[in-house]
Amino acid sequence: MSAKPTAGAGKAPADPLALVRTRGYAGLLLVAAVLGAPISAAAFGFLALVNELQSLLWNDLPKGLGFHGTPSWWAIPLLVVAGVLVGLTIRYLPGTAGHKPAHGLSTTGATRPVDIPGVALAALASLGAGAVIGPEAPLIALGSGLAVAAVQLSRRDLPPQAVAVVGASGSFAAVSTLLGSPLLGAFLLMEASGLGGPLMGVVLVPGLLAAGVGSLIFVGLGSWTGLGTYSLAIHNVPPAGTPTYGGFAWALGIGVLAALAGTGIRRLGLYLEPRVERRMVLGTALLGLAVGLLALIYAEATGKSATEVLYSGQSALNPLLGDRAEYSVGALVLLVACKSLAYSVSLAGFRGGPVFPSMFVGAAGGLALSHLPGLPDTAGFAMGIGAMCVSMLRLPMTAVLLATLLLGTDGLAVMPLVIVAVVVSYFVTLRLAPAPAPGPDAGAAPGAAGAAAPGPTGP
Known part of the structure; x- marks a missing residue:
């Protein structure tokens, strides 16, 4: 020492x-x-x-x-x-x-x-x-x-x-x-x-x-x-099959859709954050009210549990894939909408991490799209996770690994599709992001800031 x-x-x-x-x-x-x-x-x-x-x-x-x-x-x-x-x-x-x-x-x-x-x-x-x-x-x-x-x-x-x-x-x-x-x-x-x-x-x-x-x-x-x-564990993954040209076309579309959705979620959270901080106690209470109302809307409209909108979604990924046949397209679309809004609102004032909710929203969105021709369940599930995760975190390698390794051998089978979806989502997300304001470190080599502070996350 x-x-x-x-x-x-x-x-x-x-x-x-x-x-x-x-x-x-x-x-x-x-x-x-x-x-x-x-x-x-x-x-x-x-x-x-x-x-x-x-x-x-x-x-x-x-x-x-x-x-x-x-x-x-x-x-x-x-x-x-x-x-x-x-x-x-x-x-x-x-x-x-x-x-x-x-x-x-x-x-x-x-x-x-x-x-x-x-x-x-x-x-x-x-x-x-x-x-x-x-x-x-x-x-x-x-x-x-x-x-x-x-x-x-x-x-x-x-x-x-x-x-x-x-x-x-x-x-x-x-x-x-x-x-x-x-x-x-x-x-x-x-x-x-x-x-x-x-x-x-x-x-x-x-x-x-x-x-x-x-x-x-x-x-x-x-x-x-x-x-x-x-x-985090996902079991009983449906067979993925071999990627097709149609699958690669879906990868392009899912990448774009996830980038648009992720950008909207992030921007709403960043818009609400300073307004909540002006009156922190009242603001976070109102955020909680909004999340609760979104869970109530989903539960009353679908007859399913409000907990599907609540919480991080970490433990809900496995049953979401396993019970996919029990969800109609409408229920999945409403789940994505309510979960995304609740996610954005929670980001504005509550304290936690952004990883698991992004995975759940992407997974549910991918399963909703899998009801359309040419997109198998497992491929849509995996591409949705990777594309939404990279849109929210902007960590492309981590997004690919999260979306594929957790699915075992079937995840490896769809990895080429996931990579395309992640790259497209990452590119579109960066294009949609506002240009950073020039500062004293403008022009510094990428990673220079990280080199000065090697420790990971802190408040």
């Missing part, structure tokens, strides 16, 4: 691998391995708590109040209260209770330990009550903050680069199996942070080590407790 940067504090060294050649880097690897276990256990506990909160608030509480089942309107008061709690947390606790999800996956460095309570409380209120937001961003921030807090208890004069590496390792450990594989989680963090070249290896090696340890902890705790690992 005695590694010292070769440049001034807070700046990237001229030779990023200089950190690797110091004796202290071996200490960082040891720290990453040691911290991987408790941080992964904490992440597992956080996900278990979220799962219990969702069941308690949606199933047990209505029964305790005398209802025979959960009313379709139940989400409205639940999310209004959650919005108030999130608003109070953002207003009165240090930090901003985690990064703002409307801006994608933020990469502003390691989370400050003082911000951990705000991140945890806002995420629990958002995820537990049913806001359309995912758990990945809070886990990334909490893992980073816990790792930094742990090492600062023993030594407060750590070089900035060492703090960044430790924080990144904590994030790797926290999301080690959330996406179904520690490699997928590692790839998401790597691409989101914008790292490249030698600097990528400096952060990636201890991060992968922490993720490997964390994956073992997730699997062990899931088996010991009987709760599972809370990993």
Whole structure:
């Protein structure tokens, strides 16, 4: 832990691998391995708590109040209260209770330990009550903050680069199996942070080590407790078949449609965000009201559960594909519309991540389009996930991997189609985005900003 940067504090060294050649880097690897276990256990506990909160608030509480089942309107008061709690947390606790999800996956460095309570409380209120937001961003921030807090208890004069590496390792450990594989989680963090070249290896090696340890902890705790690992998993995938020319034509169309939809979702969230922040508590309460009303509209119009509009959609992807025959085209279109609006509204004020809702919206949209000629279910499902994911996250490699590896061998069969859909969506999304305002760093090489702050997501 005695590694010292070769440049001034807070700046990237001229030779990023200089950190690797110091004796202290071996200490960082040891720290990453040691911290991987408790941080992964904490992440597992956080996900278990979220799962219990969702069941308690949606199933047990209505029964305790005398209802025979959960009313379709139940989400409205639940999310209004959650919005108030999130608003109070953002207003009165240090930090901003985690990064703002409307801006994608933020990469502003390691989370400050003082911000951990705000991140945890806002995420629990958002995820537990049913806001359309995912758990990945809070886990990334909490893992980073816990790792930094742990090492600062023993030594407060750590070089900035060492703090960044430790924080990144904590994030790797926290999301080690959330996406179904520690490699997928590692790839998401790597691409989101914008790292490249030698600097990528400096952060990636201890991060992968922490993720490997964390994956073992997730699997062990899931088996010991009987709760599972809370990993994203899709089973009983219909045979994909061989890609056809018609499939490639659909890939072009799905890419364009996903880019338009994703741009609309993001822009509405960014439009609402500053207006909510003017009166944070009232604003987040109104956001909760809007999400609850959208869930009620879908439930009353289709006769299906309001929970299909609520929550991140992580656990709903598998039944959506498995029960696809039970959805009419109209029900799928309404589900996409209500989920997209609820997603956009949730991005404006609640706290969580943008990954899983984008996957669900894309999957439902792909299944709706699969009712048209020439588009098999599995191909539409996979292309929808990849195209919508890249439109919201702007991480093309991660989008391809998420859409294909989770489907097993059938995902590999449709990978060429997914790649086309992702590339088209990515291109159209970038073309639709407003040009960035010129700044003092205009003209700098891509990735230069990321090189100065190698740590992953923080608030």
